[in-house]
Amino acid sequence: MRLSYPADIKVIQVPCTGRVDIIHLLNAIEDGADGVYVAGCLEGECHYREGNLKARRKVTYVKKVLTDLGIEPERVEMYNLSSAQGARFAEIANEMAEKIKTLGPTPLAKDSAA
Numbered sequence: 793m794r795l796s797y798p799a800d801i802k803v804i805q806v807p808c809t810g811r812v813d814i815i816h817l818l819n820a821i822e823d824g825a826d827g828v829y830v831a832g833c834l835e836g837e838c839h840y841r842e843g844n845l846k847a848r849r850k851v852t853y854v855k856k857v858l859t860d861l862g863i864e865p866e867r868v869e870m871y872n873l874s875s876a877q878g879a880r881f882a883e884i885a886n887e888m889a890e891k892i893k894t895l896g897p898t899p900l901a902k903d904s905a906a
Contacts, residue, residue: 795878797885809833809870810843817854817868822900827892829869831881837874844872864895 806812809832820828830851832844848870855865869888873880 795882797882798889801885808840808843809847826898827867831871834872
């Protein structure tokens with residue numbers, strides 16, 4: 793099955809979404825990413841027990857920080873899906889790309905700070 797999602801989606805694999813840190817999400821936005829999403833295991837099915845629940849809490853925290861900074865919290869999202877849901881992964885990538893297109897470029901883009 794060949795999955796189709798936007799070429800500007802950069803996939804960074806980690807052993808567990810629990811390893812994604814708040815600073816990684818914030819740095820991505822600060823470095824010019826218009827949006828970031830974390831795709832983790834289905835809730836209750838994490839191979840590392842609670843990694844996906846930790847990731848969800850971190851994403852929620854980052855959304856609050858973005859709100860406090862006056863940046864749309866929708867730029868950061870968390871999705872849960874199994875590794876067998878490749879089509880759903882592509883669907884999420886397309887949904888997120890459309891959402892970001894609607895929101896426009898991040899206000900923190902380095903090239904706009906000139």
